[in-house]
Amino acid sequence: MATAATASAPACVGNVGVGFDVLGHTLEGPGDRVCVRRVAGRTIRVEAIRGVVGELPRDADNTAVAALTSLRDALGLDHGFALEIDKGIPLGSGLAGSAASAVAAVIAADALLGTQLPPAVLFAHALAGERVASGGANGDNIGPSLLGGLVLAAEGHLLRVPVPAAWRCVVARPHLALLTRDARAVLTAPFALSDVVAQCGRLALLLAGCACGDVALVRSALRDVLIEPRRAPLVPGFAAVKAAALESGALGASLSGAGPSVFAWYEGAADAARGAEAMQAAFAGAGLPSDLRVSPINGPAAAVIALD
């Protein structure tokens, strides 16, 4: 019987502009790692938090703890877990760090226990973790993290959407933290029907454009009129960064998750490299240092990386 399991889960671009709360895709590069061990008693305790974030809750408000509590209770386990969390995703970056810790925890626990739970069950437990972090329970980060690539998560279904392998995503992360709860507060005003119709149609077009590899469809579709206008004022330099992305050939650009990171999609790696420089320069122009990622839109899935 295994005594410890470690899993990694990738960063994600949530919402993807027009897929608020239902669409996301993963990113290559640093993610979160969680190591899980059995402990006597039903306690779930965090023994270490390392990496880019030191100040995370260690109690029930920790997303990994909440996810494992859900798993333990559903399986009726008579033992608990000890966790070590290595954060590769900065807090409040809009890159789905809270989801990644929750997903890595359930993937690791599933391997440790040998339960081979189906994705829909792992999804439900990870979502219980996400709920304590964001105040909502949306699957646009958990779904992609579990399946990899671009995933629609709606009505309990997870659908992986095909995307051309060459397509790239650039993410520019300014050194500025936004809390998802704060970014949700600006969304309380009611929405106009015309904006709702535009958003629904664009989400559908975006998925069709990805599945068919049709850049004209994606360019028409990847324009968020519903959420981005309300959140953009929270991110200094957003308009300039988006403009820089589009001028460098992006298919579209918007906030990643609740922000402040900005993502842009490109047809290929050369465009993406130029776009990344332009986006970083635009953030610098607004007085914000930033770091960059360039990844296939078809990013990796969470995975078990050690089982001892």
Place this chain on the structure above:
Amino acid sequence: MATAATASAPACVGNVGVGFDVLGHTLEGPGDRVCVRRVAGRTIRVEAIRGVVGELPRDADNTAVAALTSLRDALGLDHGFALEIDKGIPLGSGLAGSAASAVAAVIAADALLGTQLPPAVLFAHALAGERVASGGANGDNIGPSLLGGLVLAAEGHLLRVPVPAAWRCVVARPHLALLTRDARAVLTAPFALSDVVAQCGRLALLLAGCACGDVALVRSALRDVLIEPRRAPLVPGFAAVKAAALESGALGASLSGAGPSVFAWYEGAADAARGAEAMQAAFAGAGLPSDLRVSPINGPAAAVIALD
């Protein structure tokens, strides 16, 4: 040179519940026919209106006249058209009669002139016709009528969505007319974010479910929380008719277009036949006689039927 052309255009289920203003599909059975002839001068005049509707406007408020005016002006024609309109689609039924007359008119004129205009151009002219009828310019009826089958019409793009050939749509049309303008008036109150998210996700799932032939996805998706609750009170018996459809195995049911017709989707012809009877009985229970159509969801496209 041809002297007269006649085209037919099918009835449509607009909105399809969760695709408000962007999704529709055509129906087998009676549609509208328009015969177009050249006349000297630039006038566009209606010479006859026959069929199930006698009381249509004959001036610029006629959708076929408005569509041909748009076509004539765009092509810079030095002549006009005389029209004869055979209505197979009752006015105010929610089966897209106004769109059908506009589409049949532009298809017939295109054949008469030999211009072979691409669908996107025919779409724009037919939409000019739709605009005078509904007060809006949405393509969820024009798009399907032009291409046939289930069509997403958004941001100027028309995408035909594959649907299993066996799937059927039942439409129960109560003998009661609703004006689209009146049905739009109930949509002015603002929309909650949670309903918007549900609707966007369900539209995306519905299209995926159709493309993959996955009935579980369609059952999850074909539930409109945004528009139907506001319009249903305008249609006596709606709740009972929808319940009858679902009890008879429908994948989902909602208002066709702005109503009062109610549509339901079924996996096959036998289910659909049982559902049709149940839906008609439910309307009768609410004191409304109704008539029925059963059609493949992959219904026909508009077509030229005579060129002399």
